[in-house]
Amino acid sequence: MTPQLTIPTSLEWHEDHLVILDQQKLPGAVEYVHLYTIKDYYDAIITLKVRGAPAIGITAAYGLAQAAGEYETESLEEFKTWFEKEKQYLLSSRPTAVNLSWALERLERELDQAGTVNEAKTDLLHTAIQIHAEDEDMCRRIGENGLELLHDAQRVMTICNAGSIATSKYGTALAPFHIGREKDRNFQVFACETRPVLQGARLTAWELQQSGVDVTLITDNMAAHTMKTKGIEAVIVGADRVAANGDTANKIGTSSLAILCKHFGIPFYVAAPSSTFDLTIDSGDDIEIEERSSTEVTTLGQSVIAPEGVPVFNPAFDVTPHDLISAIITENGILYPDFKQSIADTLN
Numbered sequence: 001m002t003p004q005l006t007i008p009t010s011l012e013w014h015e016d017h018l019v020i021l022d023q024q025k026l027p028g029a030v031e032y033v034h035l036y037t038i039k040d041y042y043d044a045i046i047t048l049k050v051r052g053a054p055a056i057g058i059t060a061a062y063g064l065a066q067a068a069g070e071y072e073t074e075s076l077e078e079f080k081t082w083f084e085k086e087k088q089y090l091l092s093s094r095p096t097a098v099n100l101s102w103a104l105e106r107l108e109r110e111l112d113q114a115g116t117v118n119e120a121k122t123d124l125l126h127t128a129i130q131i132h133a134e135d136e137d138m139c140r141r142i143g144e145n146g147l148e149l150l151h152d153a154q155r156v157m158t159i160c161n162a163g164s165i166a167t168s169k170y171g172t173a174l175a176p177f178h179i180g181r182e183k184d185r186n187f188q189v190f191a192c193e194t195r196p197v198l199q200g201a202r203l204t205a206w207e208l209q210q211s212g213v214d215v216t217l218i219t220d221n222m223a224a225h226t227m228k229t230k231g232i233e234a235v236i237v238g239a240d241r242v243a244a245n246g247d248t249a250n251k252i253g254t255s256s257l258a259i260l261c262k263h264f265g266i267p268f269y270v271a272a273p274s275s276t277f278d279l280t281i282d283s284g285d286d287i288e289i290e291e292r293s294s295t296e297v298t299t300l301g302q303s304v305i306a307p308e309g310v311p312v313f314n315p316a317f318d319v320t321p322h323d324l325i326s327a328i329i330t331e332n333g334i335l336y337p338d339f340k341q342s343i344a345d346t347l348n
């Protein structure tokens with residue numbers, strides 16, 4: 001029996017709590033985790049059970065809204081003090097993806113408009129649900145805009161997982177492939193495994209197989225040879241934070257692909273919803289790069305792959321300078337250099 005092809009998703013709101021696909025268990029197991037306390041949400045984000053800039057923002061919004069609904073007080077002042085403390089707690093989980101702060105600051109703006117605690121509780125949950133629904137629309141539009149940009153390309157490379165499970169649905173970098181599949185546009189996707197957490201091998205390869213998109217897995221150090229020998233026609237990646245000048249933070253290894261694209265004359269595209277732009281910073285120099293545990297590098301599953309005590313540098317992201325980016329695909333259209341101007345024109 002041929003398996004049912006679907007575009008997998010990772011987040012589902014269940015009336016009073018969020019259920020997430022445990023992305024740390026993929027591809028070996030498809031398991032779900034029910035999040036009930038704000039610590040459950042924090043732990044899910046910091047341990048990458050849920051990951052991907054938009055998915056992190058949506059999850060944190062539900063977490064804060066759910067906890068707010070359960071916080072007992074009649075005093076709006078006391079409620080706001082509690083809200084600020086829990087907002088800072090969730091913000092401390094991961095620093096690089098701007099969607100986390102973007103989503104929680106949007107909830108805070110709703111809170112500032114509320115006249116009573118009960119009104120605030122209702123508005124916070126409504127806003128979290130709205131953020132979730134809007135993200136699906138943004139990703140679908142990014143997919144359609146990306147499909148147009150890739151109209152002459154078939155063989156495309158990507159890194160990490162900027163896919164459906166990293167967002168509400170469809171993804172950003174992977175959205176053109178999922179939408180293309182629905183329109184019988186069949187891409188040949190080359191997915192970099194993405195050491196050390198292997199989002200490419202474990203997540204993108206799995207996600208694209210679920211959706212029926214042709215995917216070939218390569219190790220990160222095969223990227224240059226693959227571009228040279230497999231006729232790669234474009235590279236498309238996601239984003240965690242795009243600065244006002246177009247400098248883009250994304251999974252570690254992304255800037256290496258951009259440099260290779262310049263060498264081989266291959267277009268390098270970033271796919272990002274407007275919720276991933278941070279106009280408060282002028283350039284990528286101002287983006288905080290998360291550094292994660294050394295064990296992500298020194299172990300592979302249950303195996304230890306490095307000598308005990310070896311010093312490790314484990315930055316989870318890098319910044320691709322805007323002058324290496326050919327175009328930025330957003331839900332509102334394609335942005336081209338000069339990005340400072342095109343971003344300002346589109347997002348202001």
Ligand SMILES: CSC[C@H]1O[C@H](OP(=O)(O)O)[C@H](O)[C@@H]1O
Nearest residue numbers: 051052053162166238239250251
């Ligand atoms: C549309 S997901 C954006 C971004 O998030 C991923 O990072 P992580 O897996 O550490 O959350 C990766 O950088 C994706 O490109």
